[in-house]
Amino acid sequence: MSKFVKLEKGFNVNLVGVAKKEIVDSLAANIFALKPTNFHGIERPKLLVAEGDLVKAGSPLMFDKSQPDVMFTAPVSGEVVEIQRGDKRKLLAIKVIADQHIEYVNFHKYTVSELNSLSKEDIIKQVLASGIWPRLIQRPYGIIANPEDKPKAIFISSFDSHPLAPDFDFLLKGEDHYFQTGLDMLRRLTRGKVHLNLDSDAEVSTLFGSVTGVQVNKFSGPHPSGNVGVQIHHLDPINKGEVVWTICPYGVMQMGKLFLEGIYDASKILAFAGPPVKNPRYHRTYDGACIEKFIEGNLAHQNVRFVSGNALTGERIAPDGFVGYYDHLITVLTEGDYSEFLGWLKPSSKKLSFHRAWGLLSFLKTDQEFDLDTNTCGDERTFVQTGVFEQVTPMDILPTHLIKAIMAEDYDDMEALGIYEVVEEDLALCEFVDVSKHPIQSILREGIELMLES
Amino acid sequence: MKAIKDLLDRQKPLFQKGGKYEKFHYLFEATETFLFSPGHTTGSKGVQIRDAIDLKRLMMTVVIAMVPCLLFGIWNVGHQHYIATGQVATFLQKVGIGAYVVLPMLLVSYGAGGLVEVIFSVIRKHPINEGFLVTGMLIPLILPPTIPLWQIALGTIFAVVIAKEAFGGTGMNVLNVAMTARAFLYFAYPAQMSGDVWTYMGDATQVEGYSGATALALAYNTSVAGTSTVLASLGDSWYANLYDLKNLFLGATPGSIGETSTLMVLFGAAILIFTGVGSWKIIVSVFGGGLFMGYLFSLLGLNEFMVMPPYYHLVIGGLAFGAVFMATDPVTATHTETGKWIYGFLIGVLTVIIRVFNPAYPEGIMLAVLFMNVFAPLIDFYVIQANKNRRLKRATI
Numbered sequence: 001m002s003k004f005v006k007l008e009k010g011f012n013v014n015l016v017g018v019a020k021k022e023i024v025d026s027l028a029a030n031i032f033a034l035k036p037t038n039f040h041g042i043e044r045p046k047l048l049v050a051e052g053d054l055v056k057a058g059s060p061l062m063f064d065k066s067q068p069d070v071m072f073t074a075p076v077s078g079e080v081v082e083i084q085r086g087d088k089r090k091l092l093a094i095k096v097i098a099d100q101h102i103e104y105v106n107f108h109k110y111t112v113s114e115l116n117s118l119s120k121e122d123i124i125k126q127v128l129a130s131g132i133w134p135r136l137i138q139r140p141y142g143i144i145a146n147p148e149d150k151p152k153a154i155f156i157s158s159f160d161s162h163p164l165a166p167d168f169d170f171l172l173k174g175e176d177h178y179f180q181t182g183l184d185m186l187r188r189l190t191r192g193k194v195h196l197n198l199d200s201d202a203e204v205s206t207l208f209g210s211v212t213g214v215q216v217n218k219f220s221g222p223h224p225s226g227n228v229g230v231q232i233h234h235l236d237p238i239n240k241g242e243v244v245w246t247i248c249p250y251g252v253m254q255m256g257k258l259f260l261e262g263i264y265d266a267s268k269i270l271a272f273a274g275p276p277v278k279n280p281r282y283h284r285t286y287d288g289a290c291i292e293k294f295i296e297g298n299l300a301h302q303n304v305r306f307v308s309g310n311a312l313t314g315e316r317i318a319p320d321g322f323v324g325y326y327d328h329l330i331t332v333l334t335e336g337d338y339s340e341f342l343g344w345l346k347p348s349s350k351k352l353s354f355h356r357a358w359g360l361l362s363f364l365k366t367d368q369e370f371d372l373d374t375n376t377c378g379d380e381r382t383f384v385q386t387g388v389f390e391q392v393t394p395m396d397i398l399p400t401h402l403i404k405a406i407m408a409e410d411y412d413d414m415e416a417l418g419i420y421e422v423v424e425e426d427l428a429l430c431e432f433v434d435v436s437k438h439p440i441q442s443i444l445r446e447g448i449e450l451m452l453e454s
Numbered sequence: 455m456k457a458i459k460d461l462l463d464r465q466k467p468l469f470q471k472g473g474k475y476e477k478f479h480y481l482f483e484a485t486e487t488f489l490f491s492p493g494h495t496t497g498s499k500g501v502q503i504r505d506a507i508d509l510k511r512l513m514m515t516v517v518i519a520m521v522p523c524l525l526f527g528i529w530n531v532g533h534q535h536y537i538a539t540g541q542v543a544t545f546l547q548k549v550g551i552g553a554y555v556v557l558p559m560l561l562v563s564y565g566a567g568g569l570v571e572v573i574f575s576v577i578r579k580h581p582i583n584e585g586f587l588v589t590g591m592l593i594p595l596i597l598p599p600t601i602p603l604w605q606i607a608l609g610t611i612f613a614v615v616i617a618k619e620a621f622g623g624t625g626m627n628v629l630n631v632a633m634t635a636r637a638f639l640y641f642a643y644p645a646q647m648s649g650d651v652w653t654y655m656g657d658a659t660q661v662e663g664y665s666g667a668t669a670l671a672l673a674y675n676t677s678v679a680g681t682s683t684v685l686a687s688l689g690d691s692w693y694a695n696l697y698d699l700k701n702l703f704l705g706a707t708p709g710s711i712g713e714t715s716t717l718m719v720l721f722g723a724a725i726l727i728f729t730g731v732g733s734w735k736i737i738v739s740v741f742g743g744g745l746f747m748g749y750l751f752s753l754l755g756l757n758e759f760m761v762m763p764p765y766y767h768l769v770i771g772g773l774a775f776g777a778v779f780m781a782t783d784p785v786t787a788t789h790t791e792t793g794k795w796i797y798g799f800l801i802g803v804l805t806v807i808i809r810v811f812n813p814a815y816p817e818g819i820m821l822a823v824l825f826m827n828v829f830a831p832l833i834d835f836y837v838i839q840a841n842k843n844r845r846l847k848r849a850t851i
Binding site: 314315336 | 492585
């Protein structure tokens, strides 16, 4: 019973500097880091290694007290060089300097026939130990899935509609077998279906088009059509008390490899893209790679910001920072720290806007790619304009009222207005188009934290 | 440019925390950001890029949409002056006398309102609200040209303080600020707000047979007297073709400065709708509500005003201006999309009811907008409730 959903609402943010489909091997990139700050719902991380310890790819580095079975493991083999802490000794990063030749922890390797009879408990046990478990995200709240839950369904979005997003079909080329095995494993973790959601506006992918055993749905329309939260809303929305899981295609592939090869393979293809990048392309490296190597000689100028993830939901990292656990993209943006004479009045077709108010001419060039910088284009004000958030949220949700309920800390209203159905990325466009420049995503996360505590 | 920027940068420390003029921080900020868009950058988490829109641009769009009404209003003040005094005048003479009347009103309104904004930004420590760019222009446009300037100042101050700042500033107000100013003046100084006030005379004497009654007043009076039909008495005006349908639509008639020309209002509406700044749903539904009620009345036909063709309601009085520039104020209108249909429709309906039945207030749109401003949260409440119910219902299936 596959579904086709056509979404009308939304907005594509097209940026200059899309990565060319060529892969450079940057495997030798020196230091790799696991950052506990990448994970929502982590309370008290417990370290399992000390500086100077030798680890293999898949060796546990830490776990969290709230979910002691979920291991966070090393992406590469090598030596733990630094345990970075911040204020109040908050754990920020565990850095590992990689060996020339990666050694793997030996997990159980199964034959195809063994896999068919594998129990749910065995699957969960191996995934928990490997370090792949944190890729399973629970909705509501967008936190790491609880292995004891029996999710109503599992959802996988096979495409990312964010600005400059990499193409999963390209990232997972040749991994079909692992991907299918991953799906087979996932099917046993839910009491319902596994949904794989495809982009109907793109060419049919050989990888995602040929899978079996799951429900394949198609989505059409502008961003956020690729957001798994939006897709869930149209396929099988989350009601109070229900739990569903989501996972990205990369995690599915990793899972397949874990069972077929018995290794935690954290090798990853990353897009290094953005307007100031001279040669935007893909790099083959490992999870948590230091971005320093990608930068060298590859920037048009130096006044830039590096973002792990995309320009709408990402996080700023230092020039010697590390890629986030969930990210397949480094976005480079020009810093917008300039002031402009009568900037609020000047007509411009170079600045992208969802709106058409005075002087905003970008709507004339819908297919053009824009060179946007990090300037806020105005300051924060109270809510004035209405009806705009609704135009970029293709869900039966009233974003303005949900956000106001969160600001008022009204638990009943948050629940009634659908906080279970959204995470930050689903309302990121609201934050982008907001006339009054509110930090919508961080407000939403505060609301989610409140619901988690209650 | 560089020199101004440097000058501002040099003065900046004085206005920052601990500086000599710390209190005036937001005044400085307003000046600075007016001249130079700030070089602020996005936070470290969340959106790294922002849409080019901001509140200043949004408000500026509304101001631009009002310009056709303002310019026409200036000409029309002069035009009405010369026909009432029986003189022949050139286009420039008309614009000259119009500007002489209207520009001081505009200055007073911006001056008085701006002063209140600055005072409140100092006391309440909030940024100066761009919303006043719009309010300051709206107020003169909905007043008669003969109103004393001090009353404009008083009305503006009252509205900005009571209707806006008392609630926390732009975005927090319940009532439309400009409409509040007009309502205040209407009830506080009825003599200057009704009757023979719609034509600026200056020192000149009026021509024989002149009557200052607006089309609305004429329609109402005819209906009360019951001597002839409304259309007949509109046609039988003291000045040839003053109140025929074409002239009412074009707007060369006496009335508040900006409201007379439905054509110019429609230009403004086109700008607001094209830019998406004003809600087309509200504009369409106000017109729809007015027509609907007018049609219903013409079916009932209890008096002469009722049997007036319904479309006349859209060209006489301030319904069109109110629909486009007042009802669409996003803060005081309903915030939900479904709510906008209901809100606009009821404004149209109420306007016509008030016009036809209420002897004291010939202009219905003012009270209709204020009344629906108060009810907008209630409409939203039910629309939001419906959304919540859909979610609940889904859970129990």
